[in-house]
Amino acid sequence: MGDVVRAPWNGYFVTGFDTCSQVLRGRNWLAPDLAWQERQDDSKQWDAIATREMTTTLARLNAPEHTCQRRSLGNLFDRSTIERLAPGVERDTDRLLDELAEKLRWGEADFVSTVSEQLPVSTVGSWLGIPPEDYPHILEITHNQVFAQELLPTKSQLAVSAEATLALRAYFTELVARRRAEPRHDVLTGWIHTWDAMEPDREKADEILYRLTMFVTIASLETTATLLTSMAHLLTEPTRWAWLRQYPEHIDAAVDEVLRYDPPIHINTRIAAEDTVLAGVPIKKDSMIHVLYGAANHDPRRNADPGGFDILRGGSHLTFGGGVHYCLGAALAKLEARTLLARMLDRFPTLRTVTPPQYAPRMVFRRITSLGVAL
Numbered sequence: 353m354g355d356v357v358r359a360p361w362n363g364y365f366v367t368g369f370d371t372c373s374q375v376l377r378g379r380n381w382l383a384p385d386l387a388w389q390e391r392q393d394d395s396k397q398w399d400a401i402a403t404r405e406m407t408t409t410l411a412r413l414n415a416p417e418h419t420c421q422r423r424s425l426g427n428l429f430d431r432s433t434i435e436r437l438a439p440g441v442e443r444d445t446d447r448l449l450d451e452l453a454e455k456l457r458w459g460e461a462d463f464v465s466t467v468s469e470q471l472p473v474s475t476v477g478s479w480l481g482i483p484p485e486d487y488p489h490i491l492e493i494t495h496n497q498v499f500a501q502e503l504l505p506t507k508s509q510l511a512v513s514a515e516a517t518l519a520l521r522a523y524f525t526e527l528v529a530r531r532r533a534e535p536r537h538d539v540l541t542g543w544i545h546t547w548d549a550m551e552p553d554r555e556k557a558d559e560i561l562y563r564l565t566m567f568v569t570i571a572s573l574e575t576t577a578t579l580l581t582s583m584a585h586l587l588t589e590p591t592r593w594a595w596l597r598q599y600p601e602h603i604d605a606a607v608d609e610v611l612r613y614d615p616p617i618h619i620n621t622r623i624a625a626e627d628t629v630l631a632g633v634p635i636k637k638d639s640m641i642h643v644l645y646g647a648a649n650h651d652p653r654r655n656a657d658p659g660g661f662d663i664l665r666g667g668s669h670l671t672f673g674g675g676v677h678y679c680l681g682a683a684l685a686k687l688e689a690r691t692l693l694a695r696m697l698d699r700f701p702t703l704r705t706v707t708p709p710q711y712a713p714r715m716v717f718r719r720i721t722s723l724g725v726a727l
């Protein structure tokens with residue numbers, strides 16, 4: 353249908369790889385922030401608590417606030433941080449795979465609840481100093497909050513999301529307050545010092561700290577879980593599994609092909625900063641531009657035979673976005689994926705999918721609720 357396709361509202365879907373990349377990286381395309389929402393005739397549709405709360409998070413800010421908040425976090429997962437985190441991720445992976453092995457002794461096991469939802473929450477949880485007994489609560493409220501980030505949430509979904517939003521606010525405000533009272537040598541204490549030096553108003557600093565901590569956590573959970581499940585599903589096909597066991601040097605390429613083939617986030621929205629033309633289509637200022645990551649990754653002009661799953665294709669993908677909002681956790685997600693894959697190949701040479709993945713009915717954030725595996 354073309355690189356830029358009209359949506360049935362004041363927006364366009366963008367499908368081609370180069371055009372999506374242009375939108376993500378271009379200065380003319382902004383995140384849909386609060387100011388944009390307030391300019392809309394139907395601004396009431398953004399009034400739901402959960403939607404408003406999400407509009408104040410990092411991904412929905414523009415310069416100068418975005419630049420300032422993003423800089424305050426620095427390069428979260430540079431090489432040395434990843435090296436420091438790796439042994440903990442390996443330990444957690446081994447523990448979860450012990451649990452999987454135990455279940456597999458009796459037949460089929462659910463990969464999602466046993467492994468792929470647990471590894472991201474223990475990784476980000478231990479990095480941020482979230483007590484492990486809180487992980488189930490964090491997972492539940494994250495799943496419920498996501499409705500507000502869907503393209504067309506229903507009223508009842510927004511109600512579920514509102515409750516989750518309040519729970520997230522209560523939880524992360526309290527986490528920041530506790531860390532203030534008892535500082536540690538950890539990442540959250542570091543952010544508190546940074547914001548205390550930058551923002552004289554303590555209440556304002558704490559509000560930003562809550563938003564950053566909450567958003568980094570929720571941005572890391574479902575996305576990484578979906579990657580880990582898709583990886584188990586796509587790679588345990590018997591010939592691929594046997595081949596990867598023989599050539600483990602291609603583990604990184606296998607993770608990238610999973611990311612290209614089925615991205616955990618399917619849609620990201622930007623706004624036209626002014627009247628412009630995109631791939632030959634005139635676009636009015638303030639129109640919504642929905643970047644379709646999956647379509648971009650499957651653009652045959654960029655990745656030949658895009659429907660084929662080919663570990664050695666050396667393809668490209670936009671799964672972590674691009675430009676100033678490029679995903680801050682890409683290196684961490686990849687660390688989890690390659691650690692898990694290496695350990696699984698080693699421990700479960702005959703692992704296979706026995707019940708297909710069940711997908712939650714979502715458009716923006718893919719979520720797989722179960723995947724049956726057996727030996």
Ligand code: HEM
Nearest residue numbers: 410411571572575576579616672673674677679680681685
């Ligand atoms: C497979 C896993 C993941 C995927 C597919 C993913 C994907 C994305 C995408 C598409 C964006 C938006 C980029 C854009 O607008 O151009 C994003 C932003 C972001 N991601 Fe990730 N992400 C993943 C894991 C993580 C993890 C593990 C963390 C943190 C520990 C994280 C933290 C963030 C943050 C903070 C942003 C907002 C950046 C900004 O607006 O400046 N993500 N991610």
